[in-house]
Amino acid sequence: MQTDFGALTSSVKKVWAMEIWQAGRDKSFFFANGFIGKNDNDMNSVIQRVTKLTETERGTECVMQLVQDLQGDGVVGDNKLEDNEEQMVNDAQTIRIDQLRHGVRSKGSMSEQATVIRFRATGKEKLSFWLSDKLDELMFLTLSGRSYGLHTNGATRVGSQLPSLSFASDVVAPSTNRVMYAGTATSEGSVTAADKMDWSTVVKANTVAQEKRLRPIREGGKEYYCMVIHPRHRRDLVLDSTYQTILRTAEKPGAKNKLFTGAIAVIDGVVIHAHNKVFNTSGLASGSKWGAGGAIDGAQAMLLGAQAGGIATIGDMGFNESDNTDYGNRPGIAAGRKVGFLKPQFKSTYDDNAREDFGTIAVKTAAAA
Template sequence: MSVTDFGALTSTQATVWAVKTWQQGRDQSFWFQTKLIGENDNSPVQRITELTPTDGGDKCIMQLVADLIGDGVVGDNDLEGNEESLVNDDFELQIDQLRNAAKSKGRMAQQRVVIKFREQAKGKLAFWLGDKMDELAFLTIAGRSYTLKTDGSTRSNSQLSQLSFAAQVSAPSNDRVMYAGGVAAVGSLTASDKMSWDLVTEACAKGKRSKIRPIRMGGKDYYILVMSTEQFRDLKMDADYRAAVQNGGSRGPKNPMFTGEAAVVDGVFIYEHNKVCNTLGMASGSKWGAGGAIDGAQAQLIGAQALGLATIDKVFWNESDNTDYGNKRGVSVGRMFGVVKPVLKTSEDDTKQDFGTITIYTAAAAQAA
């Protein structure tokens, strides 16, 4: 016997709900909320929305082109035959689908009309979507496996490592790494090797020397530095940083790209975020330092094209067709996307290096209660 479901959504309504869910999730995301994502190569995260035909099928391709380094041709000397080759790589972005769903316990447990359940589910799923994409972006730029959480602990009952782009995650390249205290490995860090203004200054100098292309805004060049909450706490306690903020800090150019930054000092937009990779979830003995007992975090200096993000189609919203005769409602959201940290052969040598980011390892003790 057929029944009329007065709570069912039309296809148009479902599309509206999907858009609203993504907007809400985007607003709660670090990468989207701060407008770091753009569709040009001047963006910290370049978004690719078009598929490119390849031998293996349709995939997203990110074009990376290094700057020209030749001296050119003088006077009337022949330019023909002396052209400079563009050093470029085609970086492939794998695409996969990620979904989640929420289901009502039933009409009696819900004690609300179906639209209330949808509203509640939309909020929860929106937070999940933005939060999970944030987490994957932080893991990717840090070069940490999707089998781990951003606090270093191991996931349980997770399928994230099955994402097609999980295999593209790569550890920080050898010439794009810095350590506080002048050490050469996380195992050599001591508790006093904290984030400092001197280290920020050195990281910016290394970025420029390594030809990490800065973001060009208002005729000026900027880098972005995102660090953990504990690293930013240590930085704010550094006397040199406080002096730099007091004497030279500013809110930066009036551009919607940069909102929510903690400070803008000497051409660096500084952000803090609790999903920056750290060791707070790891067992003592497996953290950093000589005895594996030092907590630390992995800040990232970011220039242009530090990450690539591919998004195909829009967020989709579906309602369960298995509802126990309309008693237990279920809704789901999903998105097809991929995220990758591009690497490119440098102009100085023939080794591949992280294209737009430098990793900065420091001690960062857990905040006392």
């Protein structure tokens, strides 16, 4: 029977590493749907990608530059512009880097023979899915301001090393003026079953984003925000009578930009996407959820503008084989990547210089099963 246990050359390992990374990117929600920038200079994307190190006073760091739009009126006619230029306000954010790895090991040559599988090929596929899954999970938790000690359904992780990542301590809860609730709710504890995702909630979130001057994504001469909602949100939104009525004349998602092709709809300039890793309380026991008595299931949608988040990917994807293989009977392979995640914050002049999330608004609603 043909096997794939032979040693791989270093060049083949590089190819396999890149294939795992590429497959992981293709399966990742944020990469596949155009949320992540194409290069370090792409500041018009929801997630800015940083791939280069920058020399700073503290040494070599991974830096994300937040750049706000100009606010001044300029000068007219022949009035003097010299000494009246507007100072560009930029805020350098450091994304801390750590290594994230995982591996698989064969059960042994007899097991391989019984199941007729090619260990390396199957392992490579599983590792690429794991990579995309973890990248998405970490990004959802980061943007939602939820600890890496939690799953995205609110349940506590057991035996996980994710809370030990160097950038885990940089995860911060949604800032005071970047949180809103559906219906009449004003806190997680006051959410009722009636406070569901609907058309008006999306429109109100868009209004908040504009008033707080979240920088929009510019595409085709227009300005947009994105909102990522939970599948339960999607159900409630689709069943909303106003949504059903207005959607007939609503803007249709565009065909060129990935950000639009995977969208459910575009509502009032908000591009709607749905994903099951949006933070929710379905993994918590009754009494620990939201609402009176902690009995209401809820979910936290995310309205996102440009540079809502940052991801750093430094160096190449790593791929290695285990040295401890039980004399070649139990081969193992591993893949890893140096990455970092950040939800940037800045001093907002529209919130009395309070430190606020730069490009995210948390939208909390009921989300019944």
